[in-house]
Amino acid sequence: MKIESRERDGAVVVALVGEVDLQHSPSVRKHLMELMFDRRPVVVDMTAVEYIDSSGIASLVEAYQAARKNGTRFVLAAVSQPAMRVLQLARLDKVFALADTVEAGLSA
Template sequence: MKIESRELDGAVVVALVGEVDLQHSPTVRKHLMDLMFERRPVVVDMGLVDYIDSSGIASLVEAYQAARKNGTRFILAAVSQPAMRVLQLARLDKVFALADTVEAGLTA
């Protein structure tokens, strides 16, 4: 999988591309937690996530909790169908702040 970060409108857009599984979720976690440590607002672009497992979801949960503590923005945007299915299975689709598109996430 790939992680692509870019600055946009004062936030960091982190695009996760491919399969976020146990092999790659530690990298995703570190990437997101570094941004949380810098108190950066983050929009996670999940449009190209083909697969995500419990370890990937756990990375998102951890970042979400850190953002809440910081009072910074942490939004999951354009969540792909396979990723949405797993969020629903975890009943986290009602917990995370979701946006239909990255643009919507930036202005939320």
């Protein structure tokens, strides 16, 4: 999988591309937690997430909790259908801040 980061409107847009599984979730977690440490607002672009497992979800939860503590923004945007299914199974679709598009996530 790939992690692509870019700055936009004062926030960082992190695009996750491919399969976020046990092999790759440690690098996703590290990437997100470094942004949280810098107290940057983050929009996670999940358009191209083909698969995510409990370890991938756990990385998002950990970043989300850190953002809450910091009082910074952490939004999951354009969540792909397979990723949404897993968020629903975890009953976390009501917990995360979700946006339909990256633009909506930036202006939320």
